[in-house]
Amino acid sequence: MHIDWAAFGQVFGVSLVVTVALVGVFTLGIVGTTSRATVAARSGAYACYALCAAAVGYGIYLIVG
Amino acid sequence: MEHITLLIGIVIVTALVFDFTNGFHDTANAMATTISTGALKPKVAVAMSAVLNLVGAFLSVEVAKTISGGIIDEKAGVRPEIIFAGLVGAIVWNLLTWLAGLPSSSSHALFGGLIGATLVSVGSHGVHADAVVMKVVIPAVAAPVVAGVAATAATRLTYRLTRGRDEQETAKGYRAGQIASAALVSLAHGTNDAQKTMGVITLALVTGGVVAPHSDPPLWVIVSAGVAIALGTYLGGWRIIQTLGKGLTDIKPAQGFAAQTGAATVILASSHIGFALSTTQVCSGAIMGAGVGRKGGVVRWSTAGRMVAAWCLTLPAAGLVAGGAAFLADQGDWGIAAVAVLALAACGAIWLASRRKPVTHDTVAGTAAAPHVGPAAPTASEPAGVVTAALQAVAPPPAGPIAPAVSPTSEAGRSPAAPAAAAS
Numbered sequence: 347m348h349i350d351w352a353a354f355g356q357v358f359g360v361s362l363v364v365t366v367a368l369v370g371v372f373t374l375g376i377v378g379t380t381s382r383a384t385v386a387a388r389s390g391a392y393a394c395y396a397l398c399a400a401a402v403g404y405g406i407y408l409i410v411g
Numbered sequence: 412m413e414h415i416t417l418l419i420g421i422v423i424v425t426a427l428v429f430d431f432t433n434g435f436h437d438t439a440n441a442m443a444t445t446i447s448t449g450a451l452k453p454k455v456a457v458a459m460s461a462v463l464n465l466v467g468a469f470l471s472v473e474v475a476k477t478i479s480g481g482i483i484d485e486k487a488g489v490r491p492e493i494i495f496a497g498l499v500g501a502i503v504w505n506l507l508t509w510l511a512g513l514p515s516s517s518s519h520a521l522f523g524g525l526i527g528a529t530l531v532s533v534g535s536h537g538v539h540a541d542a543v544v545m546k547v548v549i550p551a552v553a554a555p556v557v558a559g560v561a562a563t564a565a566t567r568l569t570y571r572l573t574r575g576r577d578e579q580e581t582a583k584g585y586r587a588g589q590i591a592s593a594a595l596v597s598l599a600h601g602t603n604d605a606q607k608t609m610g611v612i613t614l615a616l617v618t619g620g621v622v623a624p625h626s627d628p629p630l631w632v633i634v635s636a637g638v639a640i641a642l643g644t645y646l647g648g649w650r651i652i653q654t655l656g657k658g659l660t661d662i663k664p665a666q667g668f669a670a671q672t673g674a675a676t677v678i679l680a681s682s683h684i685g686f687a688l689s690t691t692q693v694c695s696g697a698i699m700g701a702g703v704g705r706k707g708g709v710v711r712w713s714t715a716g717r718m719v720a721a722w723c724l725t726l727p728a729a730g731l732v733a734g735g736a737a738f739l740a741d742q743g744d745w746g747i748a749a750v751a752v753l754a755l756a757a758c759g760a761i762w763l764a765s766r767r768k769p770v771t772h773d774t775v776a777g778t779a780a781a782p783h784v785g786p787a788a789p790t791a792s793e794p795a796g797v798v799t800a801a802l803q804a805v806a807p808p809p810a811g812p813i814a815p816a817v818s819p820t821s822e823a824g825r826s827p828a829a830p831a832a833a834a835s
Contacts, residue, residue: 349545353686354553360680362561365673369565372668373572376584380576398588405595408679409602410470 364401372398415621421751422491422615425498427639430608432505433517434464434643437604439651440514440674440694441596444667444701447656450586450593453647453772459590460597461645467601468609468637482522482542483529489537491615492740492747493528498611499754500524500733504725506761512650512658512770513721516689517604520729521611522547527730528737543726546687551722554677554688555696562673562697566704569665578663585664592671599678600690601640608636649770654718655695660702660710670694670701692722 371394377383378391415423442456451459483489501517501524508515522543529537573581609628616622622629628636656662662670674690674697681688695718702710736754739746 348541349549350686353684354549356684357677357681357686357688358553358557358560360684361557361673361677362564364680365561365565365669365676366568368676369669369672370568370572372584372588372672373569373665376581377573377576379584380580398591402591402595405675405679406598408683409467409595409599 368398368401415616416619418491418495418747419615419619419621421747422495422498423612425495425502425754426608426611426615427635429498429502429505429517429521429611430605430636430639431643432502432509433604433608434461434640435646435648436505436509436514436517436643436651437600437691438644438647439655440690441593441600441671442647443652443655443694444662444670444698445589445593446652447662448582448586448589448664448667450589450664450667453649453652456593457645457647457772459594461641463594463597464601464605464644465637465641467598467603468605468633468640470598471602471606482539482546483525484533484537484539489529489614489618490532491618493525493532493737494611494615494618495747496528496532496737496740496750497521497524497526497733499736499750500527500729500731503732503754503757503761504729506758507728508721508725509648509650510761510765511717511721512654513718514651514655514691514695515718515721515725516551516691518607518689519547519551519722519725521607523726523729524733526726527733530730531734531737532741547726550686550688551692553686554681554692555699557681557688558673558677558693558696559700559703561677562670562700563704565669565673566666566701569669570705573665582664585668589664589668589671592668592675595675596671596678596690596694597644599675599682601637603682603690605633605636605640608639609633612636647772649772649774650765653770653774654714655698658711658714659695659698659718660708662698662701663705666701666705666708669704670697673697673700 375391375394375398378387378394383391438457438460441460442451445451446453446456450456498521501520504515504520504523505517526538526543609632612632613622613626613628616629616632617624617626660666674694677688677693677697678690681693699710699715702708736750739750739753
């Protein structure tokens, strides 16, 4: 019996890194857009949101492709 | 489609029914936490999920070439009767787990049904045991672990980053993010699971000589499979939504976002890299992980245990029902008719049992105040009907991993109220 541990490890690694990164980046966006945020923080936050939107776009691309 | 025999017609209808149960069984995966954190209203959530499932059904051009992913030898004489029996097994198990409010994998139910029917009708050489381990057992163990670890880490991180912030203010952002990741899960679900039904119908058409082998599913197959799964999704399996959204752990918006994002990521990563994991188990694992990740978060392990027991039972139970159905169906036309009648009766009985303690979109998002809207398995005080007996038969065995020294009867009676009571 052949178990594809490499593929499993890849799924595990990619999932962990991407999930943590995405949640982290999105949280930074949330933190940066709270009411007391400075202009710099705000623009950084929008960049974070844009990054997350790009990730969602890539997700849709993966589903369609 | 001039030569669709009655049998193939029955298989097609049964496949669409399975597709429908698949839809409402799996609504919870995408939408349970979205509903319980209040990101979307229940009706809006299921409507959105339904539309995305429908869209997903049309998205992918890649046809499910093998309906079982190589688990059964489809060249070793798969006849429409076997597909029919397998589908019946999968449907009955899907409905039973729905009645108990337990999320279980629809694909595993389908695999189990096909395996059971093949074993009875064709023999053990029709089933690839290696593939069963590779495609079902290992992913079943791996999926909750992968998703759970990812969601735990993400939850920890997000709580650390927002420390000292106003929870009310951040919740809005989390809810918006959650909607996006839930949408991705729904879309992926439509693409994968509607495809499965299309594959089943196409295979039935091929065995009946209606369409040429290796041909794409006809348009009407794509449309009907997509519509069936969307309808099922829209009806919403509120019982399972309740279990996943509130029964396992109390989900706050930050956790819901982390769990949902983790689930979406794992599903896409696994399907892209080619290590297939069950959506249901990924989502359940992610929710548990998010529960563990929050300080003071509590995972109700008794509910989790019931769920895991249901996962372990899915394959053999669906297989057993399907095996019996295959045995009957092999007897000839009257056997097939008997299977159809019995299946309808079983579905009717389960539906009737569900009416005793309905869980609807009104009650599902409530504050969990009333213990009587818990994931309603029949309680012990009710007269033991056929379904109660059947449920007890499939309930976790006394020596199982969850509740030692508790008989199935008292387990079924005790646990439904427990999650809701604990949540209030």
